[in-house]
Amino acid sequence: MNGDWTVLHSVPIGKHDTDIDHVIVGPTGVFTINTKRHPGGRIWLGVHMLMINGQKTDYLRKARAEALQASRRLTAASGAPVTATPIIVLVGAKAITVKQRPADVVVLREEELVRWLQSKRRGPRVTPAPALLSIVGMPRTWHANGAAAIETFDASHNATFALLRRSVGRAAGVRAVWVFGVVVAALATSFGLLTG
Incomplete structure (x- = not known):
């Protein structure tokens, strides 16, 4: 992605402590992104349901609600109609079975x-209105008290995120080794007690 995109992270919304994982504004539209981590998970997707390992979720409903809230707030703040598209991004899923895709929520792997987002199939590429870009990063656009901080990043931060992702991956690997070591030590101790 390039500098034509504005990306907000952990956007506080409404009057309470809820937030939208990411809001993206760019040449192909406005998008709300709900990120769901399910390492090794098996996903089933239908028009009205997204299941993880056979368990029903409310992910589609929540994604729709977040996009609707974003659309209303951006429309009110900019004075022009704004429609946000809800996206669910699945991180670490092992398999995704698509029975039928919902018409109004996009479900993607990371x-x-x-x-x-960059695909020309999403419709005509446009330059977001300056009025929209000026209000999208303002806390009062999103939250009732306007005091919540919103992190705004552009394409220049991609390297930072890539580094962060690698660090998280390494930390998870180290944690897995420690857990494995603790389990082996516990088994060895138990075995020693049983045979001793």
């Missing part, structure tokens, strides 16, 4: 997101 590696598909940037390509999908």
Whole structure:
């Protein structure tokens, strides 16, 4: 992605402590992104349901609600109609079975997101209105008290995020080694007690 995009992270919304994981504004539209981590998970997707490992979720409903809130707030703040598209990004899923895709919520793997956002198939590319860009990063646009901080990043931060992702991956690997070591030590101790 390039500098034509504005990306907000952990956007506080409404009067309470809820937030939208990410809001993206760019040449192909306005998008709310709900990120769901399910390492090794098996996903089933239908028009009205998204299941993880056979368990029903309310992810589609929440994604729709977040996009609707974003659309209303951006429309009110900018004075022009704004429609946000809800996206659910699945991180670490092992398999995704698509029975039928919902017409109003986009469901993607993390590696598909940037390509999908930039795709010309999303419709005509436009330059976001300056009025929209000026209000999208203002806390009062999103939250009732306007005091919540919103992190705004652009394409120049991609390297930082890539580094962060690698660090998180390494930390998870180190944690897995420690857990494995503790389990082995516990088993060895138990075995020693049983045979001793």
